[in-house]
Amino acid sequence: MRKFFGVLRYVKGYWKYGALNIFFNILSVIFSLFSIAMLFPFLQVLLLADAAAMQKTIDGGKPVFHFSATGLTDSVNYFLAKTIHDEGKVHALVLICAFVITNIFLKNLFRYLGMYFIAPIRNGVVRDMRNKMYTKVLDLPLSYYSEERKGDIISRMTTDVQEIEWSVMQSLEMIFREPFTIVFFLVVMVVMSPQLTLFAFILLPLSGFMIGRIGKSLRRSSARRQEKMGLILSIMEETLGGLRIIKGFNAEKNMNGRFRAENEAYTNISLKMYRKVDLASPLSEFLGVTVMVTILYFGGKLALDTNPTMNGSLLITYLAIFSQLLPPAKAFTTAYYNVQKGLASAERIDKILNAEVNIRDAANPVAITKFENEIEYRDVSFAYREGEIGWVLDNVNLKIAKGKTIALVGQSGSGKTTLADMLPRFYDATKGEILIDGISIKDTRLKDLRSLMGIVTQESILFNDTVYNNIAFGIDNVTEQQVMEAARIANAHEFIMQMPQGYQTNIGDRGGKMSGGQRQRISIARAVLKNPPILILDEATSALDTESERLVQDALNKLMQNRTSVVIAHRLSTIQHADEIIVMQKGVIIERGTHAGLITKNGTYKKLHDLQSFV
DSSP, rough: HHHHHHGGGGGGGGGHHHHHHHHHHHHHHHHHHHHHHHHHHHHHHTTTTTTHHHHHHTTTTOOOOOOHHHHHHHHHHHHHHHHHHHHHHHHHHHHHHHHHHHHHHHHHHHHHHHHHHHHHHHHHHHHHHHHHHHHHHHHHOOOOOTTOOOHHHIIIIIIIIIHHHHHHHHGHHHHHHHHHHHHHHHHHHHHHHHHHHHHHHHHHHHHHHHHHHHHHHHHHHHHHHHHHHHHHHHHHHHHHHHHHHHTTTTOHOOOOOOOOHHHHHHHHHHHHHHHHHHHHHHHHHHHHHHHHHHHHHHHHHHHSSSOOOHHHHHHHHHHHHTTHHHHHHHHHHHHHHHHHHHHHHHHHHHHHHSSSSOOOSSSSSSSSOOOSEEEEEEEEEEEEEEOOOOOOOEEEEEEEEEOOOOEEEETTTSSSSHHHHTTTTOOOOOOEEEEEEEGGGGGGGGGHHHHTEEEEEESSOSSSSSSSHHHHOOOOSSOHHHHHHHHTTOOHHHHTTSSSGGGBBBBBGGGGGGGGHHHHHHHHHHHHHHHEEEEEEEEEEEEEHHHHHHHHHHHHHHHHTSSSSEOOSGGGGTTTOOOOEEETTTEEEEEEOOHHHHHTTSHHHHHHHHHHHOO
């Protein structure tokens, strides 16, 4: 149950609700017990028909009360005999019925109050877990996601959290209430008949052992089931993102077969899991009835003995109380199974929550609010996994003076994007360091570092929101006039105003309602509005047609004015005016210089240039 208590760590902010829940549950159990215990005086009213026996009980005087079966029996018999003698049996029955109704009312009132106060815990814990997971997803470095399936992460944030909500959180009320019911009832049963209760203590642990064995198996099945759901969501995410390619290559049959295979595996695991869950109720009922019949047998022997230690009324009352142990025991068993099922999801969630965030602020970060002189890559090497054979970047040295434009070119996989991604610390150098104005970027606050930079990528990253909110993304206290001015600089204002609601038009998922050139200009407008001193442009025009490229390139030229720019480009025509061109190959800088100088060298850059000119 260590994992269960691990989930309950989220409850620490809700202890006052938990205390109220426990308090009202205890009251509910007490009044429930009183309601059942009234069966004994009811039977006594029916059985005290002998006037001589009743008179003998009255003549014996009021007994001294002591907390035992005999003490309780003598006290109740005297009270009933006195009431029947003075008021009659019907009056005694009226008193008993009124007492039972009052107890039942109070029992259910307190039970409702117990459920009322556990609802904020159940829902609040799940809310807090979702919030913590989303925050952790934002905090984790990009390298974490290169090792994980996007669909599996979504599955953990949705399906697994929902599983905890249904399996663990809804079991809290039973887990907090049923143990009190079982303990209270057992205490009364011990008082009524220690011998019979001894049999219950012997038989019930055997039942618990059998239930526990099935629970462990259920937890393993649930973990496999959630993993399969992650695979299914991954396939769905890939399908929705790649429908054009799937249809274009007539791959519907292949994708359908892949999805059906994973879905069939998920269904088979679910069948096994639900069969184990469904076994909980009949198994616990069978074991409970077996224990009850055993107690009935031994209790009958005690009542029928020549020197009986309990009378018939007490035995029937004892059996009635014991029978009330079965529902809470059964509910507790069901809750245990549900918790086991939910804990498999908790383990999957913990893999995200406990994942190491290796890119974080320094213990005492240096304040950096502006860029004054230069950026320096000093002996920088990088591998995605430390100890991995082969470096993505190998001993790179590079200086970028303020106001200069540096272009990175080379074949795919040469390390261009990685080199640029290390500047805002999407990745940290495995060896060496990167400095801004002589300060290592690892010694700065991440928020301060990234506030100096604007990023425009090859794939426009837009959100399912309005044009206005996409341009103003991440910037506080911005005016509509500022947003419109940024759009004008990015050559976007004209087509935005032609949209149905202008700047308040929703652009759909990933900006799907706009063309590629329009999406890119919105991204540029976002960078313009941020007004950063450092720009990172990752092949910002490579996916566009000629006309869109011209408009976007014009917007980029405006954006790059008076800024330090790192430009990653495949189209060499777009970077001919860069202050320095860095040619990379297999993580190493092999050439550097101006466009004209590199052409004169007649090296790798010249070959790349000639190939594009030929094309």
